Every structure is written in structure tokens, then in C-alpha cells.
Amino acid sequence: MTSLLSRLDTPELRATLYQFTVYIPGGVASVFFGIWLSDHGIPADQIGLINALPTLCLLLLNIIVGRIADKADDWRTALIVISIVSALAPLPLYFVSEFWGILTIWALTAASNGLVAPVIDAATVRMTRRNGTDFGAIRAWATVGYVFAAGGLGLFLNLLGSEIFVTLYVAMVVARAALAFLLPRFRTPAPQVTLASASPEAAQPVSRLKDSLKLWFILPLLSFALVNSSNSVIGSFAALLWHENGIPGYFLGPLLGVAAVGEAILMFAWRRFGGKVTARNMILVGAIAGLVRFTIMAFNPPVEVLFFTQLLHAFSFGMGYFGVVHFIANWTNEANAAEAQGFANMLGMGASMVALILFGILVEHFGSYAFFYSTITSALAILCVLWSLKLRPPKAA
Numbered sequence: 001m002t003s004l005l006s007r008l009d010t011p012e013l014r015a016t017l018y019q020f021t022v023y024i025p026g027g028v029a030s031v032f033f034g035i036w037l038s039d040h041g042i043p044a045d046q047i048g049l050i051n052a053l054p055t056l057c058l059l060l061l062n063i064i065v066g067r068i069a070d071k072a073d074d075w076r077t078a079l080i081v082i083s084i085v086s087a088l089a090p091l092p093l094y095f096v097s098e099f100w101g102i103l104t105i106w107a108l109t110a111a112s113n114g115l116v117a118p119v120i121d122a123a124t125v126r127m128t129r130r131n132g133t134d135f136g137a138i139r140a141w142a143t144v145g146y147v148f149a150a151g152g153l154g155l156f157l158n159l160l161g162s163e164i165f166v167t168l169y170v171a172m173v174v175a176r177a178a179l180a181f182l183l184p185r186f187r188t189p190a191p192q193v194t195l196a197s198a199s200p201e202a203a204q205p206v207s208r209l210k211d212s213l214k215l216w217f218i219l220p221l222l223s224f225a226l227v228n229s230s231n232s233v234i235g236s237f238a239a240l241l242w243h244e245n246g247i248p249g250y251f252l253g254p255l256l257g258v259a260a261v262g263e264a265i266l267m268f269a270w271r272r273f274g275g276k277v278t279a280r281n282m283i284l285v286g287a288i289a290g291l292v293r294f295t296i297m298a299f300n301p302p303v304e305v306l307f308f309t310q311l312l313h314a315f316s317f318g319m320g321y322f323g324v325v326h327f328i329a330n331w332t333n334e335a336n337a338a339e340a341q342g343f344a345n346m347l348g349m350g351a352s353m354v355a356l357i358l359f360g361i362l363v364e365h366f367g368s369y370a371f372f373y374s375t376i377t378s379a380l381a382i383l384c385v386l387w388s389l390k391l392r393p394p395k396a397a
Contacts, residue, residue, distance in 0.1 A: 011131070011184035015124050016138045018079070018183055020145040021176035022120060023260075025086075025113050025169055026235065027149025030256050032165035034240035039162050040097055044240070048360020050103050051236040052353045054110030075123035076183045082119065083180035086112035087173040093166045113173065117142075118345045123186040125329055136322070140267030143260045143318070151257025155250075213343075216391035220283050220327055221344045222351075223384035224320045227290040229351035230374035231317050233359045234259075241368055242306070251303055255310055262314030267322070278394040279327035280385055286320025287381035294374030300367070316378075351377070 037047050090109040096102050121139065128135040149172070156164050239252045247255070277285075293312040296305065324344055332340045355373070362370035 011127060011186075012133050012138055014182050014184045015120075015127065015186075016141050018176070018179050019120065019124070019138055019142040020148075021172070021179055022116055022142040023146040024149040024153075024172045024176070027146040027256070027260070028153055028165070028169050028172055029110075030235040031150055031153070031239055031253050032162050032168070034236060035243060036162040036165040037102070038240060040102070042099060042102070044237070044363045045360045046099055047236065047240070048356045048358075048363075050099075050106055051110075051232075052356040052360075053103060053107040054114060056349075056353050057107055057111035075119055075186045078119055079116070079123070079183055080177075080180045082112065082115045083173075083177040086116065087170075087177040089113075090166065090170050090173060093169075109169075114345075114349070116176075121325055122328075122340075125325055127184075127186045129329065135325075136267045136269075139322075140264045143264040143267060146260040147257045147264065150260065151253050153253075155253055214392075216388045217331060218347075219384040219388035219391075220280050221324060221347050223287055223381040223388075224283050224324045224344070225347040225351040226377040226381040226384070227287050227316055227320055228348050229355035229377060230290060230294050230371075231313070232352040233355050233374065236356060237359060237363060241363065245300055245368065247303055247306075255303070255306055258307055259310040259313035259317075262311040263318035266314040266318045279323045279330060280389055280394060282319045282323025283327070284323075284382065284385040286316050286318075286323065287378055287385060289315030289319070290381065291375060291378035294371045294378060298369050298371035298375065 034047060037050065042050070086109070089112045090105070092105045093102070093109065096105055124138055125135045127133075128138065153168060156168065234256075239256065242252060242255065243249065289312045293309045293316050296309050301309070328340045328344060355377070359370050359373060362373060
């Protein structure tokens with residue numbers, strides 16, 4: 001037994017256990033939150049504002065938190081602190097029931113939750129590159145966690161109603177905070193200082209994020225931000241829209257879960273073919289998939305077609321996100337890894353904030369036709385990648 005545990009007790013396994021919990025709170029919110037708000041008498045335009053305010057907070061916090069995480073002795077410390085804060089933030093939801101109270105508490109709840117992913121992904125991709133292990137196989141378990149939350153825990157919507165939302169969400173963030181203490185060290189041990197390494201001749205210039213912020217570098221990050229803003233819209237409005245359009249409640253969790261199933265399959269299989277696709281081409285494929293997916297969804301198709309469009313999430317999010325993570329890893333270094341990932345996340349939060357506010361208004365007037373907004377942003381995303389490739393070809397070229 002001891003021998004078995006020692007083989008299992010690897011940095012990759014402990015990172016995988018934590019990754020499994022990263023998106024479970026978001027999966028719970030995707031199924032329950034919009035309906036919970038509606039049951040509290042909150043209209044769609046106000047639901048958009050409630051979901052948009054956390055993105056504004058993240059917009060302001062992501063780079064700062066990423067910079068602090070990069071300067072810590074290890075990313076593990078930052079993840080433990082963020083996990084504890086995100087476990088405490090939702091507790092006041094038990095005591096609020098009107099717009100302003102929910103708006104304030106949910107801003108703190110969702111913002112603290114949103115700080116987790118960029119730090120754990122930046123840390124994990126650096127660790128796996130150093131150890132020669134598979135980032136995709138580890139990151140895929142975050143998606144499996146989302147499937148568990150949306151498809152599995154989402155069944156509680158039919159059984160217990162939206163009233164279970166707050167308790168379910170709190171239980172999930174508390175469990176994640178507990179697992180944070182099992183995380184490994186992600187950085188290599190600091191080298192011993194010698195006279196040679198301390199000499200001025202041996203000193204190396206410190207890479208700064210702002211040195212990387214050229215137009216060709218920003219455009220692919222902006223491209224994914226535009227596409228992923230619509231993925232945020234689905235997380236906030238899809239279950240509510242489908243529910244109002246007559247999709248039975250027992251389909252809502254599986255519809256959200258099947259998107260993550262497709263994403264997980266892609267991530268588990270990534271090592272077989274991922275090295276053959278350049279990072280920006282991954283982002284381009286994601287933008288094209290988004291264009292197809294959201295255009296179809298605008299016509300309020302039957303549930304069978306919705307399952308197909310949800311499977312396209314594997315590309316509109318999964319492949320696009322892998323493209324961003326590897327693009328950043330290719331063109332930055334370990335000194336600013338989390339900060340660069342935070343910058344990409346900041347662009348995503350900005351695009352999501354705009355999308356959530358506008359989408360809430362569009363849904364009030366046009367219903368599912370509001371998804372044509374996502375068609376436009378996906379088309380702009382395609383142009384961003386093509387422009388970047390023209391300005392600077394891939395390294396392999």
C-alpha cells in the first residue's frame with residue numbers, strides 16, 4: 001500500500017486533484033444561478049449586470065494577482081490564499097434576496113473564484129514542461145469537474161429546485177480550499193548563489209510583461225477573449241433561455257455538461273496531435289467553431305441540434321484556450337508566466353463584461369436571436385488571428 005501511494009503521490013497527481021475542483025463552482029452556477037435569480041424576481045437585464053460586475057473586478061485584479069503570484073516563493077502559496085478567500089466569499093448569499101445585495105456579494109464570490117484558473121494553469125503548464133509530462137491530461141480533469149457539476153450536480157435542479165444553489169456552491173468552494181493544501185511546489189528550487197552567478201557579467205536581464213505587449217502578441221489573446229465572452233454568456237444565460245423556450249429541466253444539466261465532455265476528450269487526446277498545430281492556428285480554429293456554434297444557436301434549434309452545438313465547445317473554448325496557454329508559454333518566460341496569463345484573462349474579462357451587459361439587454365428584446373452578437377464577435381476574432389499571423393509568422397516558420 002505504501003509503495004502504491006508513493007507512486008501515486010506525484011506533483012502531477014496533486015495538481016490533477018486540484019484541477020478537478022477548479023470549474024465545479026462555475027458548473028454549479030451555470031445550471032442554477034440564472035434560474036435562482038429569476039426565482040428571486042430578477043429580470044434578464046439585471047441578471048446580465050450581476051454577471052458582468054465580477055468581470056469588472058477581475059479586469060482590475062487579474063494582472064495584480066498574477067504579478068503577486070509570480071513574485072511569491074511558489075504559486076502554491078497564492079493558490080491556497082485565493083482558494084480560502086473564494087470559500088468565504090459566498091457565505092453572505094444566505095442572507096440576501098434583492099438586487100443590490102446579490103449584486104455585491106456575487107461580485108466578490110465570482111471574482112475570487114475567477115482568480116483561481118489563470119494561476120493554476122500558468123503553474124501547471126510550467127511544471128509539466130519542466131518535467132516532460134502532459135499538461136493536457138492534467139487540465140482535462142478541470143473540464144471533467146465541470147461535467148460532474150453541470151451534468152451530475154445539475155440533476156439536483158429537478159429534484160430540489162434552485163433553492164439548493166447556495167448550499168451546493170458553498171460546499172464545492174470549501175472542498176476546493178481543502179484540496180489546495182495538497183498542491184505541490186510548482187517552481188524549481190532556487191539555485192545556490194555562487195561567486196560566478198553573482199558577478200555582474202553573469203547577471204541576466206529580467207523579462208517584463210510589457211516588453212511582450214506588441215500588437216502581434218495581443219491580437220491572438222484578444223481573439224480568444226472575443227470568442228470566450230460568448231462562452232461566458234452561455235454560462236450565464238443558456239440554461240435560463242432554454243428553460244424559457246420549453247426545453248425540459250432534465251436536459252439543462254446534460255446540455256451544459258456535454259460541452260465539457262467534448263472539451264475533456266480533446267484535452268485527453270491532445271498529446272497525440274497537439275504538437276502538429278501552432279498555437280495561433282489553435283486559436284483560429286476556436287474562432288471558426290464559435291462562428292458556427294453561436295450562429296446556429298441564434299435560431300433556437302431543437303434539443304438534438306443544441307447537443308451538437310454544445311459539442312463544438314471543445315473547439316470554441318478547449319482548443320482556443322490551449323492555443324492561448326501555449327502561445328503565452330512560447331513567447332514569455334517563467335518570471336512573468338502568471339502575470340501574462342492574467343493579462344490574457346483581463347482581456348477575456350473585459351470582453352465578457354461587455355457581452356454580458358449587452359446580451360442581457362438583447363435577450364429582453366430578441367430572445368435567442370441575441371446570439372447573433374456572438375456571431376459578430378467570432379468573425380472579429382478570426383480577423384485578429386489572421387492579422388497577427390501576417391505581422392509575425394509562427395516560430396517554426
